[in-house]
Amino acid sequence: MKNRPNEVVYNLEASKFNWDIAPGKTIEAWGYNKQLPGPELRANVGDTLVVRLTNHLEEPTLIHWHGLRIPAAMDGTDVVQKPLAPGEVFEYRFVLPDAGTFWYHSHANETVQMERGMYGSLIVEDPTDPVFDGDKVLMIDDMKLNSDNEFTRPGWFVPRIVERHDGREGDTLLINGKENSVIDIAAGQTERWRIVNSSSARYFTLHLGGKEFKMIGTDGGLLEHARTLTEVLITPGERVDIAVGPFEEGETILLESLRYSRSTFLRPKRQQFATVNVGEQKASIAYLPETLRVIEPLARQDAAITRKVRLSVGPSLADGMDFLVNGDVHAHDKPVKVGELQIWEVSNTSLMDHPFHLHGFFFQLIEENGKRPEYMAWKDTVNLPPRSKLKIAWMPDDRPGRWMYHCHIIEHHAAGMMAHFELVKSL
Numbered sequence: 001m002k003n004r005p006n007e008v009v010y011n012l013e014a015s016k017f018n019w020d021i022a023p024g025k026t027i028e029a030w031g032y033n034k035q036l037p038g039p040e041l042r043a044n045v046g047d048t049l050v051v052r053l054t055n056h057l058e059e060p061t062l063i064h065w066h067g068l069r070i071p072a073a074m075d076g077t078d079v080v081q082k083p084l085a086p087g088e089v090f091e092y093r094f095v096l097p098d099a100g101t102f103w104y105h106s107h108a109n110e111t112v113q114m115e116r117g118m119y120g121s122l123i124v125e126d127p128t129d130p131v132f133d134g135d136k137v138l139m140i141d142d143m144k145l146n147s148d149n150e151f152t153r154p155g156w157f158v159p160r161i162v163e164r165h166d167g168r169e170g171d172t173l174l175i176n177g178k179e180n181s182v183i184d185i186a187a188g189q190t191e192r193w194r195i196v197n198s199s200s201a202r203y204f205t206l207h208l209g210g211k212e213f214k215m216i217g218t219d220g221g222l223l224e225h226a227r228t229l230t231e232v233l234i235t236p237g238e239r240v241d242i243a244v245g246p247f248e249e250g251e252t253i254l255l256e257s258l259r260y261s262r263s264t265f266l267r268p269k270r271q272q273f274a275t276v277n278v279g280e281q282k283a284s285i286a287y288l289p290e291t292l293r294v295i296e297p298l299a300r301q302d303a304a305i306t307r308k309v310r311l312s313v314g315p316s317l318a319d320g321m322d323f324l325v326n327g328d329v330h331a332h333d334k335p336v337k338v339g340e341l342q343i344w345e346v347s348n349t350s351l352m353d354h355p356f357h358l359h360g361f362f363f364q365l366i367e368e369n370g371k372r373p374e375y376m377a378w379k380d381t382v383n384l385p386p387r388s389k390l391k392i393a394w395m396p397d398d399r400p401g402r403w404m405y406h407c408h409i410i411e412h413h414a415a416g417m418m419a420h421f422e423l424v425k426s427l
């Protein structure tokens with residue numbers, strides 16, 4: 001709802017509620033405004049977003065604004081904000097600096113709160129965005145439920161270490177909180193689909209029955225040029241915007257995730273998430289320009305490294321395995337100075353994949369295992385396969401405070417694969 005000009009206000013009420021993921025299949029969800037996902041928030045770039053969060057849960061909570069370049073105090077983690085106790089209200093208020101596909105989620109007791117549904121999308125539009133015939137948000141998730149549709153708790157040692165090692169994956173596959181979703185599109189039309197991987201640990205390789213689609217954007221907004229693909233990997237936390245269509249009337253297309261092996265105990269599978277139904281022919285006004293925007297490079301591939309971040313695993317007596325950053329759990333990294341270009345070498349010495357997420361800033365990938373990346377993009381989450389090494393460049397602008405980076409497999413984050421650092425005016 002619009003209040004003052006350029007101010008967009010939402011109320012989010014966090015609570016427990018019953019949610020039908022399929023006809024007759026009801027779960028006890030936790031979420032916002034009794035919806036799963038929470039309300040789709042939309043505003044224009046430059047608007048001030050005001051979100052009043054009321055906590056009706058029986059435990060503390062917080063909202064993290066994933067991908068948003070906002071002041072540290074609004075980042076919604078427990079290092080910048082006291083979690084809201086039951087009954088408390090907090091008002092998040094910040095200017096939306098960038099157009100793109102973002103999302104919000106709980107950053108408290110995440111392995112429970114996110115798994116149960118505490119997330120939603122935040123779409124920031126720009127009047128100069130390419131024109132499409134439709135714009136849909138698809139939030140990918142999975143849930144691990146028992147035969148009574150209850151969330152399981154891994155009580156025994158073996159299930160517990162498996163869930164800690166693999167991250168929590170379940171066989172209940174959801175798009176926008178529903179199993180076996182049907183996505184309608186008119187024949188002859190081209191739509192923008194904004195895909196958000198809001199799962200705890202699932203690697204989602206989007207596949208539309210082998211049909212070509214165009215990847216037009218990622219975490220930090222539009223790419224420079226569309227990329228024609230038939231599949232794209234979207235790891236937890238990442239977003240990919242695609243242009244889909246035009247299709248023929250009467251077509252039925254499976255929306256699946258292809259098999260991706262990330263060295264888990266659980267065997268990876270090809271799985272169907274939804275069906276795309278192509279309806280009656282309609283006229284199209286969609287137009288995709290050759291150049292979507294220009295992305296200025298922050299640094300050359302050979303730029304000198306200013307910091308090394310090593311993701312690894314090590315043995316743990318109590319839990320089987322610890323998840324480490326530079327050899328430490330829940331690490332404290334050195335401060336970063338405002339205005340000093342950061343060139344980080346992020347490496348993964350473990351034998352499993354980790355999606356690396358930096359809070360509050362976009363980075364550019366400038367080198368991938370010794371090679372120059374294929375295309376330019378602004379990112380806040382990037383996957384590291386086993387034994388891989390990336391170089392990322394990012395500019396800490398004038399938003400001092402406490403920030404963090406972590407693996408976006410929520411169970412790995414909880415098991416220690418994260419670090420705090422202070423952004424300071426002077427060192």
Ligand SMILES: [Cu+2]
Binds near residue numbers: 417
């Ligand atoms: Cu991880």
